[in-house]
Amino acid sequence: MKTYKIDDVARETGLTKRTIRYYEEIGLMPTPERSEGGTRQYTREHIDHLLHVISARDVLGFSLQEIQDYIVYARELSGQRQLYPQIQEPEQKLAKLREMDETLDAQLRKLDEKAGKILAMKAELEQFRARVGAGIDLLEAKQQNHTKDIEMEETGK
Amino acid sequence: MKTYKIDDVARETGLTKRTIRYYEEIGLMPTPERSEGGTRQYTREHIDHLLHVISARDVLGFSLQEIQDYIVYARELSGQRQLYPQIQEPEQKLAKLREMDETLDAQLRKLDEKAGKILAMKAELEQFRARVGAGIDLLEAKQQNHTKDIEMEETGK
DNA sequence: TCTAACGTTGACGTTAACGTTAATATGTAG
DNA sequence: CTACATATTAACGTTAACGTCAACGTTAGA
Numbered sequence: 001m002k003t004y005k006i007d008d009v010a011r012e013t014g015l016t017k018r019t020i021r022y023y024e025e026i027g028l029m030p031t032p033e034r035s036e037g038g039t040r041q042y043t044r045e046h047i048d049h050l051l052h053v054i055s056a057r058d059v060l061g062f063s064l065q066e067i068q069d070y071i072v073y074a075r076e077l078s079g080q081r082q083l084y085p086q087i088q089e090p091e092q093k094l095a096k097l098r099e100m101d102e103t104l105d106a107q108l109r110k111l112d113e114k115a116g117k118i119l120a121m122k123a124e125l126e127q128f129r130a131r132v133g134a135g136i137d138l139l140e141a142k143q144q145n146h147t148k149d150i151e152m153e154e155t156g157k
Numbered sequence: 158m159k160t161y162k163i164d165d166v167a168r169e170t171g172l173t174k175r176t177i178r179y180y181e182e183i184g185l186m187p188t189p190e191r192s193e194g195g196t197r198q199y200t201r202e203h204i205d206h207l208l209h210v211i212s213a214r215d216v217l218g219f220s221l222q223e224i225q226d227y228i229v230y231a232r233e234l235s236g237q238r239q240l241y242p243q244i245q246e247p248e249q250k251l252a253k254l255r256e257m258d259e260t261l262d263a264q265l266r267k268l269d270e271k272a273g274k275i276l277a278m279k280a281e282l283e284q285f286r287a288r289v290g291a292g293i294d295l296l297e298a299k300q301q302n303h304t305k306d307i308e309m310e311e312t313g314k
Numbered sequence: 315t316c317t318a319a320c321g322t323t324g325a326c327g328t329t330a331a332c333g334t335t336a337a338t339a340t341g342t343a344g
Numbered sequence: 345c346t347a348c349a350t351a352t353t354a355a356c357g358t359t360a361a362c363g364t365c366a367a368c369g370t371t372a373g374a
């Protein structure tokens with residue numbers, strides 16, 4: 001399997017090397033394998049994972065802690081469970097699934113709320129921009145007239 | 158005009174008194190009038206202003222600096238210009254308007270980006286939730302079968 | 315094999331966004 | 345007028361999310 005060094009990952013994700021190590025440190029990313037000498041060897045999955053984290057961080061303004069909750073669920077559901085402890089007891093599993101369902105539902109409601117407010121803010125900003133545009137047109141027209149007068153004065157001399 | 162003390166504002170906005178003073182300190186809110194003794198006297202506009210700031214902060218995850226840009230423009234455009242210095246020179250005004258236009262454009266692009274990513278994330282979470290739901294159904298069915306023999310009277314439901 | 319470029323681990327520094335505390339003045343109910 | 349809740353400024357403390365630096369080991373190409 002192809003592996004990547006931390007500099008490659010930094011280039012592909014736009015994160016700094018420090019940030020990548022930090023995310024590993026706080027458990028936001030599964031720890032990669034190491035080479036004989038201790039160099040971290042990332043896989044494509046690590047990169048995808050980070051891109052996911054970045055998206056959640058930037059777009060949602062979630063704290064890294066909140067993102068972690070989300071990430072853990074995503075991992076548990078996408079088959080890469082070997083990275084996190086697996087639950088065997090059916091009753092516990094059911095309880096866990098119900099908990100996840102609730103959390104997902106709450107997050108979805110949050111997202112809907114955010115989407116709605118983003119639309120409202122967009123409308124407001126667009127209105128502002130229309131006014132600014134009108135102001136620019138007005139002043140440009142004035143300047144046109146002004147320079148026209150000057151030209152006439154000059155030619156009249 | 159009715160005025161509010163800082164504790165009233167804190168109650169209505171959910172912010173702490175410290176945060177309210179901090180927002181004033183960093184220029185996120187127009188400085189309120191003071192009583193003879195120096196007590197801040199807020200108006201309803203201050204409260205509405207703060208609610209706006211909170212919305213931008215919570216929902217969009219903007220930094221307070223980014224919010225400030227937005228707020229300043231909003232103020233300058235909504236007629237309450239006495240709170241901020243007014244530009245008189247037409248050329249400076251035109252330059253300022255062009256700057257505002259650019260900033261607004263940039264913020265609108267950001268908003269579009271966020272909206273897009275929110276939709277993507279929503280789709281993903283919904284997919285997760287569907288899987289979780291399937292898992293719950295499965296386990297519940299198993300449990301049903303298991304308890305069917307024992308709890309005969311409930312099978313009639 | 316040598317060396318330059320890159321990687322590693324501490325460990326301390328920084329910035330935003332407030333919290334907390336202290337010392338003091340102000341506003342108000344009785 | 346007194347007492348007591350609430351206000352003020354000033355200053356230092358805190359936490360998250362990294363930045364930066366030093367000292368040192370690793371990797372890869374000529």
